Amino acid sequence: MKKLSARRRHPLAAVVVLLLALAATGGLYAAFAPAGKAQADETAQSLAIDEGKKLYSVGCASCHGSGGQGTTDGPSLVGVGSAAVDFQVGTGRMPAQQPGAQVPKKKVIYNQAEIDQLAAYVASLGAGPITPTKSQVDPSGADVAKGGDLFRTNCAQCHNFTGQGGALTKGKYAPNLEGVSAKHIYEAMQTGPQSMPSFPDTTMPEQEKKDIIAYIKTVNGSESESPGGLSLGGLGPVSEGLFGWIFGLGGLIAIAVWVAAHTAKAKKS
Amino acid sequence: MSTATETQRKAPAGERVADWADGRLGIYGLAKANMRKIFPDHWSFMLGEICLYSFIIIILTGVYLTLFFHPSMNEVVYHGSYEPMQGIRMSEAYASTLDISFDVRGGLLVRQIHHWAAVIFLAGMFVHMFRVFFTGAYRKPREINWLFGFLLFVLGMFTGFTGYSLPDDLLSGTGVRFTQGAILSMPIVGTYISMFLFGGEFPGTDIIARFYSIHILLLPGIMLGLVVGHLILVFFHKHTQFAGPGKTNKNVVGMPLLPVYMAKAGGFFFLVFGFISVIAAIATINPIWALGPYRPDQVSTGAQPDWYMGFAEGFVRVMPGWEINLWGHTLVLGVLIPLVLFGVVLAALALYPFIESWITGDKREHHILDRPRNAPTRTGLGVAWVTIYFVMLIGGGNDIWATHFHMSLNAISWFVRIAFFVGPVLAFVVTRRICLGLQRRDKEKVLHGRESGTIKRLPHGEFVEIHEPLSPEQLHTLTAHEQYKPIEIGPTVDENGVERKPSALQKLRARLSKSYYGENNQIAKPTAEEYKEITSGHGHH
Numbered sequence: 001m002k003k004l005s006a007r008r009r010h011p012l013a014a015v016v017v018l019l020l021a022l023a024a025t026g027g028l029y030a031a032f033a034p035a036g037k038a039q040a041d042e043t044a045q046s047l048a049i050d051e052g053k054k055l056y057s058v059g060c061a062s063c064h065g066s067g068g069q070g071t072t073d074g075p076s077l078v079g080v081g082s083a084a085v086d087f088q089v090g091t092g093r094m095p096a097q098q099p100g101a102q103v104p105k106k107k108v109i110y111n112q113a114e115i116d117q118l119a120a121y122v123a124s125l126g127a128g129p130i131t132p133t134k135s136q137v138d139p140s141g142a143d144v145a146k147g148g149d150l151f152r153t154n155c156a157q158c159h160n161f162t163g164q165g166g167a168l169t170k171g172k173y174a175p176n177l178e179g180v181s182a183k184h185i186y187e188a189m190q191t192g193p194q195s196m197p198s199f200p201d202t203t204m205p206e207q208e209k210k211d212i213i214a215y216i217k218t219v220n221g222s223e224s225e226s227p228g229g230l231s232l233g234g235l236g237p238v239s240e241g242l243f244g245w246i247f248g249l250g251g252l253i254a255i256a257v258w259v260a261a262h263t264a265k266a267k268k269s
Numbered sequence: 270m271s272t273a274t275e276t277q278r279k280a281p282a283g284e285r286v287a288d289w290a291d292g293r294l295g296i297y298g299l300a301k302a303n304m305r306k307i308f309p310d311h312w313s314f315m316l317g318e319i320c321l322y323s324f325i326i327i328i329l330t331g332v333y334l335t336l337f338f339h340p341s342m343n344e345v346v347y348h349g350s351y352e353p354m355q356g357i358r359m360s361e362a363y364a365s366t367l368d369i370s371f372d373v374r375g376g377l378l379v380r381q382i383h384h385w386a387a388v389i390f391l392a393g394m395f396v397h398m399f400r401v402f403f404t405g406a407y408r409k410p411r412e413i414n415w416l417f418g419f420l421l422f423v424l425g426m427f428t429g430f431t432g433y434s435l436p437d438d439l440l441s442g443t444g445v446r447f448t449q450g451a452i453l454s455m456p457i458v459g460t461y462i463s464m465f466l467f468g469g470e471f472p473g474t475d476i477i478a479r480f481y482s483i484h485i486l487l488l489p490g491i492m493l494g495l496v497v498g499h500l501i502l503v504f505f506h507k508h509t510q511f512a513g514p515g516k517t518n519k520n521v522v523g524m525p526l527l528p529v530y531m532a533k534a535g536g537f538f539f540l541v542f543g544f545i546s547v548i549a550a551i552a553t554i555n556p557i558w559a560l561g562p563y564r565p566d567q568v569s570t571g572a573q574p575d576w577y578m579g580f581a582e583g584f585v586r587v588m589p590g591w592e593i594n595l596w597g598h599t600l601v602l603g604v605l606i607p608l609v610l611f612g613v614v615l616a617a618l619a620l621y622p623f624i625e626s627w628i629t630g631d632k633r634e635h636h637i638l639d640r641p642r643n644a645p646t647r648t649g650l651g652v653a654w655v656t657i658y659f660v661m662l663i664g665g666g667n668d669i670w671a672t673h674f675h676m677s678l679n680a681i682s683w684f685v686r687i688a689f690f691v692g693p694v695l696a697f698v699v700t701r702r703i704c705l706g707l708q709r710r711d712k713e714k715v716l717h718g719r720e721s722g723t724i725k726r727l728p729h730g731e732f733v734e735i736h737e738p739l740s741p742e743q744l745h746t747l748t749a750h751e752q753y754k755p756i757e758i759g760p761t762v763d764e765n766g767v768e769r770k771p772s773a774l775q776k777l778r779a780r781l782s783k784s785y786y787g788e789n790n791q792i793a794k795p796t797a798e799e800y801k802e803i804t805s806g807h808g809h810h
Binding site: 020071101144145147148149152154156157158159160161162164165166167168169170171173174215218219225227228229231232234235236237238239240242243244245247248249251252253254255257259261262264 | 310311312314315316318319346352353354356357370377381385387389392393396401440524525529537540541544546548550551553554555556557559560561564567568569570571572573574576579599637650665666667668669671672675676677678679680808
């Protein structure tokens with residue numbers, strides 16, 4: 001000890017202490033540092049769930065309950081899965097503005113990152129349909145004709161021949177499918193939002209869903225063609241009859257009035 | 270070289286052709302009798318022409334379509350040029366309609382002209398019929414022609430319906446199924462008629478071919494005959510005209526058939542054809558390629574018939590689904606009652622001229638038209654009928670109303686149910702009030718002149734509006750209508766003091782007659798004495 005104490009004012013003493021301190025810090029770090037990659041991911045997930053829970057408590061809990069158990073104002077979210085959240089929040093239906101026959105589509109108020117966090121939280125409550133990946137919903141290369149046949153068998157009862165939408169009872173309705181993204185159509189089939197029945201993969205495999213999406217995009221999209229001219233809303237005989245009466249017969253009566261007003265004169269004045 | 274006299278003797282080519290034809294057809298006599306036939310001029314008299322021309326257009330385009338259409342229900346696999354139908358199984362009828370739309374030159378345009386012309390034809394007949402109704406043009410001697418026109422309208426409905434069904438698409442197939450349901454609802458005979466019509470169970474393999482014969486041969490054949498009869502009667506009865514100076518019940522004031530009306534009517538035909546072609550070129554009608562082939566296991570929402578069958582659809586949609594089950598048989602009142610009402614509503618229109626002439630006892634000939642206001646009860650009844658019709662059209666399109674006006678489907682159906690009973694009554698009362706109000710205004714105009722809008726201040730400070738007296742022509746037009754007295758039952762005791770008991774029917778008739786011509790149901794038009802007294806200078810107030 002004496003030797004050490006005798007050398008405490010040695011010019012290299014500070015360097016030795018610094019080295020010892022660094023070694024201790026490094027050793028302690030090595031002992032307590034977080035382990036491998038997999039564990040790091042779980043933390044990100046739990047972070048997303050945490051963030052999602054915060055968003056949930058602010059935006060959803062008043063109707064769906066503080067733990068997603070549901071209340072008289074909103075159903076339980078246990079087991080609805082991330083796909084349902086992605087659809088409902090991603091199309092602006094949730095959070096709902098007011099109770100009513102049906103919650104309408106409106107402006108989306110969360111960004112996609114927040115929607116994913118909410119979805120992660122709700123998915124953590126119980127297993128359910130998972131948000132599809134890009135390749136799962138991509139309709140390119142799907143069979144449009146088969147999709148049409150499937151659409152007429154499964155969807156047209158409510159959504160009309162080409163997905164123009166239709167009325168259900170007491171103010172409920174099947175919405176128009178024009179402009180709905182492939183992902184949201186897929187999720188709706190997967191989860192069956194509101195009055196819609198669900199079509200899980202066991203009854204309607206992924207490929208058939210793609211066919212249907214391809215058909216909808218072909219006949220009811222912004223670039224779908226209308227070989228006969230104006231489509232008049234694609235609503236069939238009601239809008240055709242209205243058009244025929246107002247523009248067809250109306251125009252012909254206007255012509256008749258014009259012809260009758262230009263009659264032969266007995267004397268030229 | 271020929272001499273001058275020889276050239277003079279040689280008639281021009283046209284005259285020689287006419288001479289040749291006259292020797293064989295006697296056209297000079299016909300022309301002499303008919304060329305100077307007079308027709309009065311009014312735009313509303315051309316509504317019938319719109320119908321006639323669209324009928325001709327339908328026949329012309331229909332012939333073209335028959336060249337390419339296969340009325341067969343044999344199943345084929347589609348390999349035409351419409352991508353979303355590739356490899357789909359369908360009937361030959363549907364496949365050939367796709368071919369007409371996409372692979373036949375001009376096919377889609379002709380199909381659309383054919384269908385638009387049909388929609389306009391029926392709408393035109395509807396408006397034409399109500400022009401005739403509201404002006405009382407159906408009165409003697411034209412009751413038969415009213416029936417001809419009515420039959421044309423009803424047959425037009427069924428021709429349209431069979432044509433709409435021919436492509437065998439999912440929409441029209443649903444319509445055929447609907448019709449089969451209506452047939453089945455008929456007690457006792459329904460099942461037999463259905464089996465007979467479809468050649469077995471629905472849908473079978475015959476119905477398209479049978480509808481084809483009905484659509485292109487049977488119904489248009491009858492209609493063509495009726496159209497010719499309709500026109501012959503118009504010619505024979507001469508056209509009616511509105512009251513006016515120089516126009517009496519015994520003359521027709523207007524322009525001769527040749528050259529004026531031939532030019533006008535010929536020109537109008539091309540205008541109608543051109544206009545309908547433009548409509549067909551810019552607006553889609555019945556895009557069967559988007560609807561898919563008919564399969565009994567598929568159905569779509571928004572399945573409606575063309576507009577002229579819409580009121581029948583409405584009756585069925587809003588009718589509560591009542592049924593009676595007795596001794597193992599079902600009486601489907603939910604469909605049978607609408608079917609009966611469909612017939613009753615149409616029959617009321619057909620029979621109205623006869624009912625009116627029985628009530629009013631008016632058996633004289635009428636060639637001068639009524640202004641609708643001068644027949645308030647008739648006008649009210651007409652508007653009530655139209656109200657029922659359009660209320661039912663709302664019922665037939667209740668789903669479209671629901672989605673586009675954000676309303677409840679059930680609420681619309683209840684509205685239609687209530688409006689079916691309340692609507693016509695309200696419409697009748699309101700229309701009659703309006704008619705009587707207009708009659709009062711006419712009376713005011715005759716006696717006090719037209720409000721000129723010029724305000725004059727008198728020396729003592731009073732402001733008065735100048736009323737301009739009407740011209741004698743206007744006075745005549747406003748007072749030309751006849752006003753009738755209601756039928757009286759007569760004294761209940763005859764001249765010998767014997768009590769005479771009027772029958773219930775006579776009493777009913779007298780009461781109804783009063784509702785047409787009773788004291789409160791028409792405004793007495795000003796008499797010549799009243800007019801003289803007021804205009805003879807003692808001021809207007």
